[in-house]
Amino acid sequence: MPKAVQTMISSKLAQKLQEQVGHELGAHQQYLAIGTYFAQQNLDKWAALFYQQAAEEKEHAMKIVRFLTDVGEVVHFPAIPAASTGFKSAADAVAQALKWERTVTEQFQTMAKIALAESDYVGFQFLQWFLEEQVEEVSSMEKYLALVESGINLFQAEALLEIED
Known part of the structure; x- marks a missing residue:
């Protein structure tokens, strides 16, 4: 069992x-799941776009895990609900x-408010990257939905997609 240490962020933000x-x-x-939907429609670039998004989300989780570890928190991994499938179109x-990205934006905004209310400037600074990232994520999904x-x-439309190698 890990030894107890003084953490560098507020307990509310850590939670x-x-x-x-x-x-x-x-x-x-x-x-x-979304990437797989597109792959099953033979829309390979759309699939690649969402597989790339999946990889980014995993990187985001790892960024948070590393931060929690660095500030002395013991990391717990919550259960993950099953992905939605059966898309109509x-x-x-x-x-x-897009709905998911808007929800995630709200989650990070809530955490930023908590950090400021708790005078947790280390946590607030960490969250800045995610808040900036969410502006890009929501904007991109809005463009893809419009497309x-x-x-x-x-x-x-696949010719119009921006996919990193």
């Missing part, structure tokens, strides 16, 4: 970050991704 690890891993799983899949809802052929 929320523990929960966020589960949310990020849940997002990882959800993006895998590409628009439905991307709309769910799938535009009526353009999804195979042709």
Whole structure:
């Protein structure tokens, strides 16, 4: 059993970050499901886009785990709910991704408020990266949703996707 140490962040923020690890891993799983939906439609670039998103969510979870470890917290991994499947359409899949990103944005904003209320400036500084990242994530998902809802052929739309190698 790990020895007790003085941690560098507030206990309220530590608890929320523990929960966020589960949310990020849940997002990882959800993006895998969305990527698989597109792969099953033979939309390989759309699939690659969401598989890439899945990898990013896993990296986010690891970033939080490393931070919690660095500040002296014992990390607990919450249960992850099953990913949603059975999307009605590409628009439905991307709309769910956008909804998820908006929820995650709210979660990080709540944690930032907690950090400030607790005078936890170490935690607040850590959260800045995630808040900035969420601006990009929501913006990207809004663009992808607009693209799938535009009526353009999804195979042709693949040429418009920005996918990192």
